[in-house]
Amino acid sequence: MSQMNGKRILAIAILLSLNSPAIAQMIDIYSRPFQTERTRTYDVLHYRVHLIFDEDTRSFSGSNAITMTPLSDNFKELSLDAETFVVDSVHNAAGEMLSFIQRPHSLQVRLSRTYAYTDTLRFTVFYHASNVDIDSEAYGMSASYDLGIDFKDETDENPQLINTLSFPEGARHWMPSYDHPNDRASHETLLTVRPEYRALSNGRLVFVKEEENGLMTWHWHQELPHPTYLYVAVAGPYVILEDSLRQIPVNYWVYPKDVDDAMRSFELTPEILEFMEELYGVPYPWTKFDQITIPGIGGGAESTTATVLGHVTIHDEHAEQDYPSDWLVAHEAAHHWFGNLVSYRDWSQTWISESFATWSEYAWACHAHGSDECSVNLQSKKDAYFREANDRYRRPVVFEHWQYPNQNFDRHTYQKGAVILEMLRGILGPANFKRSIQRFLNDHAFQPVHTYDLITAIKDATGQNMEWFFDQWIYSAGHPEITVTQNWDTSGKLTLTVEQSQDMVSPYVYRIPVNIRIHTDSGVQEEQIWLSERTNTFEFQIDSRPRFVRFDADGTLLADWSFEKDVADLQYQLVQDNVAGRRRAALDLEAQAAQTGVRRGLSDCAASDPFWDVRMTCLNVLSRSIAENDAGLFTASIRDPHSRVRAAAVRGLGELGSEEYIELLIEFYRNDTSYFARAEALRSLGKIGDPTIVQFLEEAAQDSSPRNVTRLAAEWALERFD
Numbered sequence: 001m002s003q004m005n006g007k008r009i010l011a012i013a014i015l016l017s018l019n020s021p022a023i024a025q026m027i028d029i030y031s032r033p034f035q036t037e038r039t040r041t042y043d044v045l046h047y048r049v050h051l052i053f054d055e056d057t058r059s060f061s062g063s064n065a066i067t068m069t070p071l072s073d074n075f076k077e078l079s080l081d082a083e084t085f086v087v088d089s090v091h092n093a094a095g096e097m098l099s100f101i102q103r104p105h106s107l108q109v110r111l112s113r114t115y116a117y118t119d120t121l122r123f124t125v126f127y128h129a130s131n132v133d134i135d136s137e138a139y140g141m142s143a144s145y146d147l148g149i150d151f152k153d154e155t156d157e158n159p160q161l162i163n164t165l166s167f168p169e170g171a172r173h174w175m176p177s178y179d180h181p182n183d184r185a186s187h188e189t190l191l192t193v194r195p196e197y198r199a200l201s202n203g204r205l206v207f208v209k210e211e212e213n214g215l216m217t218w219h220w221h222q223e224l225p226h227p228t229y230l231y232v233a234v235a236g237p238y239v240i241l242e243d244s245l246r247q248i249p250v251n252y253w254v255y256p257k258d259v260d261d262a263m264r265s266f267e268l269t270p271e272i273l274e275f276m277e278e279l280y281g282v283p284y285p286w287t288k289f290d291q292i293t294i295p296g297i298g299g300g301a302e303s304t305t306a307t308v309l310g311h312v313t314i315h316d317e318h319a320e321q322d323y324p325s326d327w328l329v330a331h332e333a334a335h336h337w338f339g340n341l342v343s344y345r346d347w348s349q350t351w352i353s354e355s356f357a358t359w360s361e362y363a364w365a366c367h368a369h370g371s372d373e374c375s376v377n378l379q380s381k382k383d384a385y386f387r388e389a390n391d392r393y394r395r396p397v398v399f400e401h402w403q404y405p406n407q408n409f410d411r412h413t414y415q416k417g418a419v420i421l422e423m424l425r426g427i428l429g430p431a432n433f434k435r436s437i438q439r440f441l442n443d444h445a446f447q448p449v450h451t452y453d454l455i456t457a458i459k460d461a462t463g464q465n466m467e468w469f470f471d472q473w474i475y476s477a478g479h480p481e482i483t484v485t486q487n488w489d490t491s492g493k494l495t496l497t498v499e500q501s502q503d504m505v506s507p508y509v510y511r512i513p514v515n516i517r518i519h520t521d522s523g524v525q526e527e528q529i530w531l532s533e534r535t536n537t538f539e540f541q542i543d544s545r546p547r548f549v550r551f552d553a554d555g556t557l558l559a560d561w562s563f564e565k566d567v568a569d570l571q572y573q574l575v576q577d578n579v580a581g582r583r584r585a586a587l588d589l590e591a592q593a594a595q596t597g598v599r600r601g602l603s604d605c606a607a608s609d610p611f612w613d614v615r616m617t618c619l620n621v622l623s624r625s626i627a628e629n630d631a632g633l634f635t636a637s638i639r640d641p642h643s644r645v646r647a648a649a650v651r652g653l654g655e656l657g658s659e660e661y662i663e664l665l666i667e668f669y670r671n672d673t674s675y676f677a678r679a680e681a682l683r684s685l686g687k688i689g690d691p692t693i694v695q696f697l698e699e700a701a702q703d704s705s706p707r708n709v710t711r712l713a714a715e716w717a718l719e720r721f722d
């Protein structure tokens with residue numbers, strides 16, 4: 001790499017993005033402003049925040065006692081991030097009033113004297129806010145995201161409650177603070193709330209005290225420093241379900257109505273934390289692990305020791321098959337090492353947190369659900385990245401052009417980064433990969449880091465200089481585009497020609513290892529090749545004509561590759577390969593799906609492949625050219641044991657568009673256990689479009705379901721009658 005090389009490639013990419021018509025149709029993210037780590041003039045050591053809430057007026061009054069040290073001599077003024085609230089006064093440690101100016105986004109404080117580099121100073125800001133209603137869109141977040149602080153009214157889904165969302169720059173809406181990731185501080189959070197409420201923040205509970213007016217104050221202390229975007233305060237009529245990992249309290253804060261369903265989502269939490277400890281070789285570094293549900297978000301936020309999760313994560317027994325929570329628990333738990341123990345200096349470095357958390361989800365899936373689910377998990381991450389890369393933009397994973405911090409939190413940061421980490425693990429080997437991340441976490445515990453700190457940790461732990469790897473995958477945009485051709489001659493020589501054809505936005509040549517598997521009548525031959533030129537040719541001696549050759553045998557390569565094969569080879573692969581290979585064969589056979597033999601093979605696959613994802617893929621391939629002859633297969637597959645396969649089957653029946661299937665689809669909607677598949681049946685009814693089903697769809701639109709999947713599907717179907 002070297003940082004400088006990364007910059008050079010970035011500059012080339014900018015020029016090309018202006019000239020290339022293919023990129024110009026996509027979102028021009030290179031014109032966004034260049035932003036790097038913020039310069040600061042002080043180091044905050046500790047915040048002591050006290051908030052007193054009045055929900056009737058959506059108001060709070062607060063105080064924040066801030067302890068800091070200057071980062072230069074002659075320190076007499078400072079600026080804090082401050083939004084939403086009005087500052088009433090600022091006092092120094094002796095109680096004297098300090099002069100201040102509150103500007104639209106900041107608070108300037110003038111100190112009573114000059115402080116030196118070695119001094120520590122403390123002052124307290126008193127403030128209040130009323131009729132709080134933050135316009136999240138003005139800060140680059142979606143309108144439904146409760147940035148900062150919000151007062152939630154009671155609904156069918158949630159009780160009345162108060163919640164904060166400090167990610168990415170939300171803390172400044174409820175506490176004056178240095179609100180950028182490159183500073184870490186400890187903090188106490190005191191929350192004065194109604195007596196029937198329970199209030200949660202980071203760290204350990206110091207006390208709960210009754211005030212003279214009957215309100216209760218919950219005092220939390222986060223003793224180990226972390227950045228402000230991880231600070232949290234939530235209060236409401238929660239029920240606390242207690243669990244533990246060894247001596248570490250692990251608690252689940254849920255609404256009273258969710259108590260019976262909560263453990264379905266949370267019961268694996270201690271096991272997941274233990275798995276992460278083993279995965280990274282570093283014990284859980286914090287005093288406790290709470291998870292709390294709130295409205296308004298679909299996923300979660302990794303606020304240290306008090307992770308918030310969207311309340312939709314709690315679901316009934318039928319929803320478990322389609323909307324399990326363990327991946328989300330794993331993702332937010334992983335952040336307690338990547339993101340919280342070691343945090344990023346700047347928003348452009350966020351992959352250090354999100355890629356690792358997303359890769360850890362995958363690692364958990366492999367551990368908990370086996371190699372086939374593991375393969376599906378990685379493929380879904382690749383697919384998510386490719387959708388963004390092909391439809392929206394391509395950027396380096398570390399990319400310093402953004403207007404709002406949230407623009408760094410995309411498919412490149414999450415999914416592409418996760419696949420890159422798995423490729424890195426493949427090159428270093430599992431043991432040295434673990435030693436590298438263990439070294440990285442231990443060397444930088446409780447510190448903000450930059451990508452080069454990870455590169456250095458790998459060097460220190462394993463001796464491997466991986467700068468070239470980071471240069472092509474992290475500091476460059478795009479991905480390899482590869483064409484593979486094979487030739488076998490009767491002397492027993494198999495020749496593979498691998499051509500890289502990615503455009504100039506991407507590295508001209510990727511240097512990558514690729515695993516190859518050659519299947520012959522006498523067995524399987526495993527090989528590894530290294531691509532290092534625009535065109536590489538590899539020769540292998542084998543004993544008979546290959547039945548099929550598998551490129552990227554373990555499915556970890558992030559590349560858009562094609563490999564032209566005989567239909568017979570693909571049909572053999574469709575039956576004989578592993579999950580990733582069978583899935584790929586089904587997709588590669590789509591162009592020949594009209595041929596009788598191919599269609600029969602795909603139908604057999606849809607009916608009887610041992611793994612659901614392959615059956616679903618075969619159904620999806622067939623449904624894109626579905627004909628009446630296929631109806632028997634699709635009507636049989638609506639009884640498949642896996643909900644995703646059933647959903648693919650009812651989707652296919654919708655493509656047939658015949659009124660003949662209306663009754664079957666209505667029956668399916670009424671009786672199937674999967675909300676996801678039932679929603680698909682409603683969409684298929686909409687596609688068939690017979691007016692006699694309007695009333696049925698209107699009734700279905702009233703049914704409740706997790707994430708409103710059936711209601712949304714019914715509304716989509718009804719729109720087709722407009």
Ligand SMILES: [Zn+2]
Nearest residue numbers: 331335354357
């Ligand atoms: Zn995350």
